[in-house]
Amino acid sequence: AQSVTQLGSHVSVSEGALVLLRCNYSSSVPPYLFWYVQYPNQGLQLLLKYTTGATLVKGINGFEAEFKKSETSFHLTKPSAHMSDAAEYFCAVSDRTNAGKSTFGDGTTLTVKP
Amino acid sequence: DTGVSQDPRHKITKRGQNVTFRCDPISEHNRLYWYRQTLGQGPEFLTYFQNEAQLEKSRLLSDRFSAERPKGSFSTLEIQRTEQGDSAMYLCASSRGQGGETQYFGPGTRLLVL
Numbered sequence: 001a002q003s004v005t006q007l008g009s010h011v012s013v014s015e016g017a018l019v020l021l022r023c024n025y026s027s028s029v030p031p032y033l034f035w036y037v038q039y040p041n042q043g044l045q046l047l048l049k050y051t052t053g054a055t056l057v058k059g060i061n062g063f064e065a066e067f068k069k070s071e072t073s074f075h076l077t078k079p080s081a082h083m084s085d086a087a088e089y090f091c092a093v094s095d096r097t098n099a100g101k102s103t104f105g106d107g108t109t110l111t112v113k114p
Numbered sequence: 115d116t117g118v119s120q121d122p123r124h125k126i127t128k129r130g131q132n133v134t135f136r137c138d139p140i141s142e143h144n145r146l147y148w149y150r151q152t153l154g155q156g157p158e159f160l161t162y163f164q165n166e167a168q169l170e171k172s173r174l175l176s177d178r179f180s181a182e183r184p185k186g187s188f189s190t191l192e193i194q195r196t197e198q199g200d201s202a203m204y205l206c207a208s209s210r211g212q213g214g215e216t217q218y219f220g221p222g223t224r225l226l227v228l
Binding site: 036041 | 118147149154155156157158159162170205207216217218219220221222224
């Protein structure tokens with residue numbers, strides 16, 4: 001069975017500061033990895049994903065994440081936070097051998113202070 | 115590409131009533147997923163379809179829940195004899211159908227059972 005742990009249910013940063021949202025996963029085989037963002041009362045929007053190849057993945061809105069197999073991690077970063085980044089962020093994994101259904105973490109709420 | 119749509123966006127019902135939600139996926143997507151999201155948690159997988167075939171159901175999907183995708187296009191999720199514990203956001207997603215493919219999420223249907 002797969003699982004995802006997001007360390008820190010709430011993260012607060014100042015505008016312009018580094019954003020770091022942590023994600024660790026458990027999977028018997030290297031999975032596909034995803035980060036999604038969810039704004040209030042909306043569905044999830046894909047920020048980036050790792051399937052194969054380069055372990056540093058760049059996504060939308062200046063976000064990037066690095067797949068580290070040895071650490072079973074896929075942390076999300078952004079060099080400089082913007083007020084519009086305030087939202088809830090979900091890390092997810094899906095099994096390469098399965099249907100593509102995803103297992104999600106419990107989310108991290110990002111607050112950006114002016 | 116008009117995105118994934120869900121109807122209704124909000125539903126308030128009384129305990130014991132039946133409710134039905136609809137999801138219209140992106141037109142060329144052959145996979146369709148249903149997830150449930152409760153407050154403070156990430157989405158949890160309920161079921162998925164490959165075209166019209168329902169290929170997997172989560173243990174979360176009790177026998178009060180039924181989902182269909184009769185023509186391989188839109189899907190419905192019905193909850194019979196609703197309980198207060200069914201209150202949640204019900205999310206639909208679609209994808210082209212291969213592992214690692216991006217799942218595109220709809221805005222969700224928020225259900226409140228009184």
